[in-house]
Structure formats: C-alpha cells, structure tokens
Amino acid sequence: MNDKSSILAISGSLRSGSSNHHILKFLGGLTPADINYSIYDRLADIPPFDPGLDHESPPEAVSELRSFMKNAAGIVICTPEYAFGVPGQLKNMLDWMVSSSSLVDKPVALITASSVGTHAHAALLLTLGALSAKITNEATLLIPFIRSKIDADGNIVDTETERALRGVMKVFLGEIS
Numbered sequence: 001m002n003d004k005s006s007i008l009a010i011s012g013s014l015r016s017g018s019s020n021h022h023i024l025k026f027l028g029g030l031t032p033a034d035i036n037y038s039i040y041d042r043l044a045d046i047p048p049f050d051p052g053l054d055h056e057s058p059p060e061a062v063s064e065l066r067s068f069m070k071n072a073a074g075i076v077i078c079t080p081e082y083a084f085g086v087p088g089q090l091k092n093m094l095d096w097m098v099s100s101s102s103l104v105d106k107p108v109a110l111i112t113a114s115s116v117g118t119h120a121h122a123a124l125l126l127t128l129g130a131l132s133a134k135i136t137n138e139a140t141l142l143i144p145f146i147r148s149k150i151d152a153d154g155n156i157v158d159t160e161t162e163r164a165l166r167g168v169m170k171v172f173l174g175e176i177s
Contacts, residue, residue: 006036007176008072012079012090012120014044019113019146020078022154023165027076030169035176040068049095058096065093066100073176074107075133080146081112081120086127094127103133107175109168110135113146138171 009027011020024039031037045061053059058066069075079090097103108128112121121142128135141164143149149158156162 005034006038006072007031007074007076008068009037009039009076009078010043010090010093011039012043012077012087014087014089016041017154018080019150019154020080020111022150023078023111023113023143023156024076025154026156026162026165027078027169030166032173035073035173040065043089043093046089046093046096049092054096054099062096066097066102069097069102069106070100072106074109074172075103076109076111076172077124078111078113079120079124081114081117084116084119086120086123090124091127094131097131101132103128103131105132105134107139107172108133108135109139109172111141111143111165111168113143115146116144117142117146118144134175136171136175139168139175141165141168 009024011018011024013020028037042061046065047059079087110124110128143161149156149161151157
C-alpha cells in the first residue's frame with residue numbers, strides 16, 4: 001500500500017456478515033477512486049499478545065499488519081461492543097501495536113456500532129490515545145441500536161446514520177489528504 005493513497009479498514013467483529021463489516025463496505029463506497037480502500041480480514045490470525053515475542057521478528061500476521069498500518073494514509077476502525085468492552089481480538093491487535101509506533105500520528109476514524117457501545121467507544125479512545133493515534137472528534141461516531149439501522153442485506157436504512165457516516169468519512173478523508 002502507498003502512504004498517500006490507501007486506507008486500511010478494520011472490523012472489531014470477526015463475523016464477515018456483521019453490521020460492522022457492512023458499515024466498512026459502505027465507507028469504502030464513499031472513498032475516491034484514487035485511494036486504495038481495503039478491509040483487513042486477518043484479525044483472527046493475530047496470536048495472543050506475548051511480550052516475549054514482540055521483537056524485531058514478531059509473528060508473521062503481526063508483522064504484516066504493522067506494515068499495512070505504517071504504509072496506510074489512515075486507519076478506519078468499526079467495532080461492536082462485547083460485554084461492555086472492546087472485543088478481545090481487536091484489543092489484542094492493538095496491544096501488538098504498542099511497541100511498533102505503527103499508529104503514532106496516524107489518522108484514525110473510530111466507529112462503534114453496537115446495541116449500546118458507549119463503554120467500548122470510550123475504552124478505544126483511551127487505547128488509541130495511548131498509541132498516539134491522531135483522532136479528532138469529528139472522525140468518531142457512536143451508533144447505538146445498530147441492528148435497527150441496517151437491513152438484512154446490510155444496507156443502511158436510517159438516514160441520520162447514513163448522514164453521520166458520510167460526515168465522518170468526509171472529515172477523515174480531509175485528514176489523510
């Protein structure tokens with residue numbers, strides 16, 4: 001991926017048909033043609049964080065993701081909330097990024113789409129802040145009751161949610177240009 005022309009999108013849900021994946025696909029449709037927008041699909045391949053393996057040659061999946069993040073102009077994260085917190089695999093992935101500087105000053109858009117989502121959203125903002133990611137309030141969005149806002153085919157049917165997503169993407173695209 002080329003630094004000025006790529007966005008890496010990451011879903012906190014491992015389920016490919018999740019609401020979060022549908023939102024990421026929607027956002028990809030808002031991305032200009034000259035920007036490579038790719039949805040990362042190897043989150044399940046990231047091994048449990050082990051500081052003893054966090055050195056010059058970390059596990060292959062971690063090394064690959066770090067490279068993707070470093071080379072992307074920006075990162076979009078869309079996640080549900082599980083048991084009032086961040087999904088374990090997403091938090092695990094972020095733990096692997098602590099020592100790599102992959103997110104330092106990297107523009108990140110954060111969308112939490114869940115039944116409620118407030119706890120995961122707040123926790124992710126803290127974690128991304130600890131990783132020195134570049135986050136602006138206008139590039140974050142909390143979408144509660146997401147299942148009532150997306151139909152069975154994954155289309156966003158709530159006009160306010162669609163408007164808000166378009167707004168987040170507009171701000172985010174401005175940050176990476």
